[in-house]
Amino acid sequence: MRINPIILFLFVFSFCSCFDDKGNYDYHEVAEITIENIPEVVEVLGNSDHIVVNPKVVSSLEGEIGKENANFEFSYKIEKKLGGVLVSGQHWVDLNPSGSLDLDTLAAFAADTYIAWFSVTDKRSGVQTSKTFDIKVSSPTYEGWMVLCDEGEEERVRMDMISVISAERVIPAYDLLTSLGLPELKHAKGIGFYPNRYANPADLIYVMSAEGTYMLDRETFKTDESLEIGNVDFIIPPVNEYVVYYTAVNGTSIAGALANLCVTDAGNAYAQVRDYSGPAFEYPINTSERGKTPEYKVAPYVGVSMARPGNGRAALLYDTDNKRFVGWKYGYVADAMQILTPVADTEDGLFSFKTGMELVYMESTRYSGGLVYSILQDAEGKRCIYGINMSNNGFVQEAKYENLNAPDFDKATIFAFHSLFPYMFYAVGNKVYLHNLGTNTTYPMNTIALGENETVTMLKFNLYRQCSLNDLNNQSDEFMARQYELMVGSYNTAAPDNNGGKLGFYPVDGVNNSVTKRAEYSGFAKIKDVVYRERR
Template identity: 80%
Template sequence: MKINAIVLFLFVFSLCACFDDKGNYDYREVAEITIENVPEVIEVLGNSDHIVVKPKVVSSLEGEITGDNANFEFSYKIEIKGGGTIESGQRWVDLNPAKTLDLDTLAAFVANTYAGWFSVTDKRSGVQTSATFDIKVSSPTYEGWMVLCNEGKQERVRMDMISVISAERVIPAYDVLTPLGLPELKQAKEIGFYPNRFANPADVIYVMSGEGTFKIDRETFKTDASWNIRNIDFIIPPGDENVICYTPVNNASTAGALACICVTDVGNAYVQVFDAAGAAFEYPVNTSIRGSVPEFRVAPYVGVSMARPGNGSTALLYDVDNRQFVGWKYGYDDDAMQTLTPLPDPENGLFSFKTGMELVYMESTRYSSGLVYAIFKDNAGKRCIYGINMSGNGFVQEAKYENLNAPDFDKATSFAFHSQFPYMFYAVDNKVYLHNLGTNTTFPMDNVVLGDNEEVTMLKFNLYRQCSLDDLNNQSDEFMARQYELMVGSYNHSVLDNNGGKLGFYPVDGVNNSVTKRTEYSGFAKIKDVVYRERR
């Protein structure tokens, strides 16, 4: 009996302990979480479109979970679907550091297919539920206007783009080269663009700056430090100098150019002649003897005939030390093609090629089958314009414009010459003027409306560089007319985020000496140069 009593006592004690222990736990049911409204595939344009996801999260116990529910945490991540790292060696990138329910972020990724992952975590239980989706990022760099900019006070080089996806969809994309490997550079200068149908070299695109010039891949726009022009296109790399001007010299062929000429920031010029495989820049040509030490400096301009197909085999440069024009001519003498020669004055010429003046600006056009305009300033600060025809194989003096009836022309900082009409456009602060060279009359362009805090940073006509119309994949009259629209780049200094740049497109009325705005794009940095990325 004593043993039975002990067994009974232990059984009752254990039962009581079980009842006591049960009260120490919360045996609530674990909620089932479902995720809805997450698309299977999101297609976006890199550095332009936003990746947007607005999921619906439902708990079997609490109903729909809103973004302000403190019991839940949300996360979005992305990785390359086929494997690999996205940036800085990282496989995954957090798309939403703010941990919000909805996602709306710029697709700042190179063209590729990515796997996206959305997760919901119940912070009370630690249970996580997720949904996956694909993100297809396409390139904004396939075709459109390349917009080279200086960003901020440090003048960081930045390439924006007005991407032409189709005739109906034209949208801007910003800072497209930073994720594609462009080194950190300052002081943007120009975009070098040489399209051609030769297999070697293929289309060439260069970004020029005060700290180096880099080739970018014609398809992907990728680049890196090894793509410096001195490593790619020079047989004998130049010294402490940077290429800031790069110009093709056209010829009668529809396949490609005769040569390309570049000028550096110390005033040296180099020629790349495409008459043999493996053509490259060699010795400086601003000398009278091939391979000798440069004898003078040249301005960062190269005048050529812009007629298409080209009908000239010459190039015009300016010797800033001796203040005279010098010329380059294609021929069968290799040594002669590697030197620049002062131009002799013609009999009864309009002016002397030895001008004795400071060159302010020079621009190549299609006007009169290849007229090059040059703006000069004399010792008194007065400006004049010379016109030199580059058609054929000569340097023909065609026009001289003095005593211009052009208000504030001596203060102008941006210029552009039309290829269909004898028009010069110039800008002073936030004002744009049209000067009719034929009538010596100036008209303010009141349709170009800029505020008091804005200034014009660029005027330009983007003449297509393809050698024949067959090279262009869109030959509509509307498309071809774009190259004769005045492009006005401006910057609003009251904007605080370095994105005060605008680019307006203005068709020119050759009868009424006026322009009208067709369209305008904004959000750029300070625009330095614009070139249309042509496609065959």
């Protein structure tokens, strides 16, 4: 058979071309890439910490890949772990526009859990290898000690915080509310905190000052003029008076408090009975008839039982005009819960509820099932202490302490009473004293060592309010013990800026009448109040 010369020529040319192509083509084995040194979870504080990752990338052919290797490119992307828009309509964000191997970027995200992808791409083959990890962003306002301060000579209201990110990580954060909508206020008074399981409202947090009281969003701490307490909690907002004291009366329900009571700087008191007469404060209750014009002024204190739910259904206040104790009780007649009544004396009482003295201080405790301590001062400047038990539904006279062996007690303006031991702490200048009420003995707390330019601005025990709702039973013993530590706020008057404040935590030794310092944080303004932001 004769072969066509043209076909033969094309066959030979094609065979040679294939032969040449095989000799010129550079065949490469595809490398296996492994990624190491990336944690499963990176925990950061939003808008404070940086997200830092330093991965180790290894090629089965080339060994460890360094950041200078031009054959590879790197990428970090992040999105919400449970889905949803992240920012500006995007579901994910490129954390690493520069394409560097290592990541170091500000955690500028809201508190949430995110999932991140780290990917390595071999630019020669286009093969990509990736590894995921979680990024848990916590808010500095999520949990921890809220520290209310006065800043500078003008005493600008400022909220700092000791943020508890985890059991191992506790970080101070400063001046949180300025960027969150709190108006410019002067003269901080205190923090109102009311834990609540009811759907609306949820936990309430109030910042009280001499120029207004504002509710904070429980998750973000954002606030504005619409959240002034008169706009959200009053039927008829008070005029030219501001709430300076706010507390809750525990009920039998674990869902929330029986009632909330508050006192204004004008000396008026208000009651908000949550499960009966309505969800708002009504008329002033420092009167003998509901809706009547106030008949006297009350001191800025409300004494309640701080013991278990249902242990106390009453509140104790003090009439500063008539120098007597007055009481509020829960009942089943709405009118009765919107007035205060003078507390009646008993024949075998330790003292008269109509004291005739000035009230210096009042504090609610868990001691003896719900004891309220009151410090009173007579016309000669001599001071005594009354203990009134608020358990059940009455005002039981339990203790009277006179002729106290307590140096400079008559000069003190800052006090704190313990809930486990019969101890009163008081401060004068830079000195703190422990007075044992049982033995009438005073001990200087030399372990609280403050400099000559420092002065005590606050003493307090932060009793957890959610203990009353049985919501903190799953916490560690160490955490629960924190509420019985003495908190000492102090300020260095020689500080070159407005950040001379310190907050120390001191466990109390009930056997040896002493305290020891567990921790101390600095950088605050003048501390006025501290309340732990509890989480369930």
